[in-house]
Amino acid sequence: MTNKQANSTSQSIAAHLEQMILDGSLAPESKIPSERQLSSRLGVSRAIVREALHELHGRGMIETRHGKGSFVSCVVPQVDESTPLMQLYIGHSRTLYDLFEVREQLEGQAAALAAERATEQDQYRIRKAFETMEAADPLTNAELDHAFHRSIVEASHNPVLLHVLNSLKSLMLDSVQAAVMNLAHRKAFKQQIDRHHRQIYHAVISRQARWARKAAMAHVRHVSESLRQIEEQEKHLIRAALDQREVESA
Template identity: 50%
Template sequence: MPRELSLPARTPDAIAAHLEQLILDGVFRPGQLLPSERRLCERLGVSRTSLREGLRVLRSKGIIVTRQGQGSAVAALLPGRDDSPLMHLFRDHPRTLFDLLEVRSLLEGESARLAAERATPADRVVIQRRYEAMVEFVQKGETVEVERLAHLDHAFHLAISQASHNPVLVHTLQSLTDLLLSSVFASVKNLYHREAPRQMINRQHARLYRAVMEGKPQAARRAAVDHLDGIGEQLREIEAEERRLERSAIRLDVWE
């Protein structure tokens, strides 16, 4: 944690409010262990008694949980989100993939614009690492492990959204993690073994990366929207091609 977290007010409520803001900002994420009490006291400039009272406030709200022998961790802020009936319906009906791509275009276009405006040097380091990890994996060989690439792709887009420094936007996207991963997985599985779509996706990722890193908000938004629109168009073309092949096969059966 950076040293500038030192608090002007050291009451338990002020400590709790400050930690809540750090959680909202994504500094501490769901499931992540908080630093030790000693380290928090040093960084926040508070007494251990005040810190413990502040943590008790967060615990009473369900924002943090205590793990036996490990310390305090940020709670799952949206518990059971991936097991709800609605999530099952979305996952089990492929047509919702195109609806999800539309939602991603809206949210990720804006998060890319904000990231280009607001990203800190630390944010850019994370984005660079996520992008380079994805590119390195792709360049390793001809055969691409679909699930691994989908996770690297998702991590790159998530790093950009976190650099938007809009907690509501970040947590909205995180609440859709399973669905977002499923859409990335579908894109990689259906498109990445085809030369033209693969080159398109690689170019679009590079364009998005450059726009965010160079601090060009409108270019970043356009790159994110074009990327997702392009994926949607390619998937629709594959769907149309499969229908054409199916009709041709039926006609062939009729004539035989």
């Protein structure tokens, strides 16, 4: 299905192993056959096997310990529901916050411009998006939240801004988006976010550019820091789990 064997041996072997891992043929924490074993069984040189393994390591699916072997490191056994989250951007979490740093500026600018330049039509759209979002079920408002912000960016009447923000958003992995949305599950966060949305809305509608910028920036920053908190918590959980496991295996 997703068999892209693209370039060649090492690639296809990596894909093959990945498939086995995702299938569950290779359970998490289970030991992967040794390099020499794979090499002879697959009829390729050991170098190729090593390249394939490094490829998987790059994706964080594998961990290798000198003298012991390589092990599947699917952190969370849960199929593919809620928490492959961390693993994806765990190595790049820094970049994620860099991204928020940029977004903070641009969303702020967008809100300010929207307050200044929104036409009546824009204001109508913003109002509609806002009301729809407020009335909606908190669990399903991912799209609506997005639509609200989008309506504001569009009201800024700056295509470059729109374009850049779009590509930044598409940069965020779905998992991260999901995580952001999961903030809504925590009542305190949800309320804070709602408050921010209201502030942004009113500021833009009442054409108070300065306030709009401030509110939008605060909003992005809040989301970013909330995410950071969650990451910190999960890191602790993971570490705790690992410690626990080591205790058990000791």
